[in-house]
Amino acid sequence: MSLPLLTGSIYLFLKWAPSNYQQPVLxxxxxxISDSALGTVAKVCGWVFCLSMVSGFNSWLSWKVENNWVEDKYDWNRELVLVTGASSGFGEMMAEQLAERGTKVITMARRPLKPELSAYKNVHHYQVDLSDxxxxxxxxxxxxxxxxxxTVLVLNAGVASRTPFMQKKFTDIKKLIDVNLISHFAMLHHFLPAMIKKNxxxxxxxxxxxxxxxxxxxxDYGTTKSGMVALHETLRQELRHVHKANKIRTSIIHTGWTKTAIIDDWEKGLKERGQITMPLADVVKPIMELLYSGYGTQLIIPGFLGFVAGMRGWPFWAQEFVRDKLNPYTGEYR
Structure with a gap:
């Protein structure tokens, strides 16, 4: 039973139910439980119910605005999905799940696909360096x-390192930014016009x-991910106001530490700090659910990390306290 339904039912029963229904329960x-405690329960349930309803309405309103108040249909047997960075991690698992469903998938990566993914007849791989x-x-x-x-772009390609800034080579920084961010601009320039034309x-x-x-x-990694936020937000505005393509969905996914090859260098520091790393399958599941819904939104996984989106409005000392506590750096680098 949902929280609003539970608390609302308790509140309404205790406050408004006819006495012939209340009395046997009381x-x-x-x-x-004393009468005063019962009164407190009723008040708490009333407040929780109201706050839950306000929160639910807020979520519904955001959902509708993010999708421009319009509906669209997706036929996953006819959509053509392009996934970048599909040779490992998120991209690999998403491409495999799409292929299992029967969707035609185009994959792009600088390395070959694993044999199990290549075996699908509806998967077509293009080996290319996304910074070229x-x-x-x-x-x-x-x-x-x-x-x-x-008709669907999954902009997933990404690389990372945990080297402090002054120990990073400029060529490595440029390569990372090219793959993690600039390639997304390139992919949009190549494939977005057809989406706009069809809305x-x-x-x-x-x-x-x-x-x-x-x-x-x-x-450098954080810079590219902040840049993706700006790209996502600006793209939404331009699709709505410049191109009048209000049915094109846009989603941005913010994940926490997930067990992929990209965080191998952080494992020691994360364990020392007692921070959890999520299984890849557990993170991909809500991402795929969102994709199949045919709606766009911002999704933060796990949900309890949602506070980070508003952290920049916190006092600076509080921001730094959180960064210090979550910092996985161990004094080693490579």
Missing amino acids: TAIGPY WDGLALTAKQIKEEHGDP HGYIMSIASVVGYLSMTGLC
Whole structure:
């Protein structure tokens, strides 16, 4: 039973139910709870019910605004989904689940796919370095010629390192930013026009809570994830006001520490700090549920990390306290 339904039912029963219904219940619980305590329960249930309803309405309103108050249909047997960074981690698992469902999937990565994913007849892989703009343009043209225009983009490609800023090589920083952020701009330039023309499409960006809460060793990575937030927000505005394409969905996913190869360098520090790392499958599940819903939104996983989105409005001392406590740096780097 949902919290609003439970608390609302208790409040209404205690305050407004006819006495012939109330009395048998009050008689039964009388030996265990005083009248004053029962009154407190009624007040608490009333407040919880009201707050739950306000929270629910707020979520519903955000949901409708994020999707421009319009409906659209997605036929996953006919959509063409393009997933970047599909050779491991999030991209690999998402591509595999899409393929299992029967959806046609285009995958892009600088490495080959694992044999199990390559075996699907509805998966078509293009091995390309996403920081190679000329190669990416040629690959995009080839995809359109061979399969048509993708209707769904999953912008997932990303790399990371935990090296402090002054120990990072400039070439490594540039490479990371090119892959993690600039490639997303390139993908949109290549594939968004067809979505705008049809007023149908879905753009899902896999970001990170680091986009709101960066820390030692993550200056370049955090920069790209913050940049994805700005890209997502601006893209939404331009789709609505410039292109009048109000049915194109946009989602941005902010994940916490998830067990993928990208966090191997952080494992020691995370364990020392007692921080949890989530199984990949547990994080991908709500992402896929959102994708299949055909609606766009901002999704933070796990949900209790939702506070990070508002942290920049906190007093500075409180922000730094949280960063210090969550910082996985151990004094080692590579």
